[in-house]
Amino acid sequence: MxxxxxxxxxxxxxxxxxxxxxxxxxxxxxxxxxxxxxxxxxxxxNKVRKLEFTLAEALAQGCDSIVTCGGLQSNHCRATALLGAQLGLKVVLVLRGETYEAADGNLLLDYLAGAEIKQYPVKGFARSLPSLLDQAAEELRQEGRKPFVIPTGASxxxxxxxxxxxxxxxxxxxxxxxxxxxxxxxxxxxxxxxxxxxxxxxxxxxxxxxxxxxxxxxxxxxxxxxxxxxxxxxxxxxxxxxxxxxxxxxxxxxxxxxxxxxxxxxxxxxxxxxxxxxxxxxxxxxxxxxxxxxxxxxxxxxxxxxxxxxxxxxxxxxxxxxxxxxxxxxxxx
Missing domain, CATH: 3.40.50.1100 (Rossmann fold)
Structure with missing residues (x-):
């Protein structure tokens, strides 16, 4: 077994x-x-099934904040934002794409859940993503927090x-x-x-x-x-x-x-x-x-x-x- x-x-x-x-x-x-x-x-x-294990690992490591990433309408980011609120974790979302309209769909729920949103242009996002995640995590460390970084889709x-x-x-x-x-x-x-x-x-x-x-x-x-x-x-x-x-x-x-x-x-x-x-x-x-x-x-x-x-x-x-x-x-x- x-x-x-x-x-x-x-x-x-x-x-x-x-x-x-x-x-x-x-x-x-x-x-x-x-x-x-x-x-x-x-x-x-599907993201919630993955996050049952990923967030358990974050808590086991004593982390108090989460950094993750995806598109503006990422289902994974929405689930992470809401679960972070449920578990008392600060969540920072590094999102691909910029919008100048009222938040809609998953992005609206990200804001409602209290996530910190960082939006970046689509062009060059994939190439820059590792450094963007590192930067977001370092900013949390400077606040005295212990961040846990989750990759795209918790995959x-x-x-x-x-x-x-x-x-x-x-x-x-x-x-x-x-x-x-x-x-x-x-x-x-x-x-x-x-x-x-x-x-x-x-x-x-x-x-x-x-x-x-x-x-x-x-x-x-x-x-x-x-x-x-x-x-x-x-x-x-x-x-x-x-x-x-x-x-x-x-x-x-x-x-x-x-x-x-x-x-x-x-x-x-x-x-x-x-x-x-x-x-x-x-x-x-x-x-x-x-x-x-x-x-x-x-x-x-x-x-x-x-x-x-x-x-x-x-x-x-x-x-x-x-x-x-x-x-x-x-x-x-």
């Missing part, structure tokens, strides 16, 4: 596994949805425990519904959820293919990023892993980059139409940054016959509903 590091009880789990009966009837294959958009209310989404060897653990929950779902899914599909944006699910599926001994639907960078990037997170996990937790130490080396990483569209947080009209269609067909709301792209891609793959062997497919809904509001003008009604 795999030993887990310390974690906090922050997510509302287990989340439901729901069969999308009308979608399934239309596509001719059973589409199931793991409703991780229901891990909380304003704390909804590293600590955060991926969230979805290794989630696979135990999924295993119970599969047993209850008496299914053996051929594919487990999710949006992949920072790579951590995919890394955790891929490792978790391997450790559970499943034959299911875990596929990350890229929402920004290409297949090669995500293959390297997921592998890097797995290697970090392997190196950090050797004492916990025992005979499972080689799991990270033996996993097969699968990425589909056909549905990135115009770029990160930018979607084609087909994605907005898919979000609207699913909402009125099943009462489930996706978002245009992550889950809308990934679910649209899944539907197109099924229609194209590239999942012809599938009987049951599980889509992990990783949340992101607040990302709809800043892009409300893109929807057609």
């Amino acid at each position: 795999l030993s887990f590091p310390s974690r906090l009880n922050l997510a509302q789990t287990p989340t439901p596994l729901q069969c999308l009966s009308r979608v399934s009837g239309e596509l001719g294959v059973n589409i199931w949805m793991k409703r991780d958009d229901l891990t909380g209310c304003t704390l909804s989404g 590293d060897g600590i955060g991926i425990w969230g979805y290794i653990a989630a696979c135990k929950e999924l295993g119970a779902d599969f047993s209850r519904e008496r299914i053996v899914p051929s594919h487990i599909v999710m949006a992949t944006g920072s790579g951590g959820t995919q890394a955790g699910l891929t490792l978790g599926a391997y450790l559970q001994g499943w034959s299911s293919q875990v596929i990350g639907m890229a929402v920004c960078d290409d297949e090669a990037y995500f293959h390297d990023k997921v592998r890097a997170d797995m290697t970090d996990w392997q190196q950090r937790y050797q004492s916990l892993l025992g005979e499972k130490i080689r799991a990270a080396d033996e996993c097969n990483i699968l990425v589909n980059d056909r549905y990135i569209g115009p770029g990160y947080a930018k979607a084609d009209q087909e994605v907005f139409d898919t979000i609207s269609w699913l909402a009125r067909t099943e009462g489930v709301v996706l978002d245009p940054v992550y889950t809308g792209k990934a679910f649209y891609g899944l539907i197109e793959e099924v229609k194209a016959g590239r999942m012809s062997d599938a009987k049951d497919i599980v889509f992990v809904h990783t949340g992101g509903v607040f990302g709809n509001f800043p892009q409300r003008s893109e929807f057609s009604f």
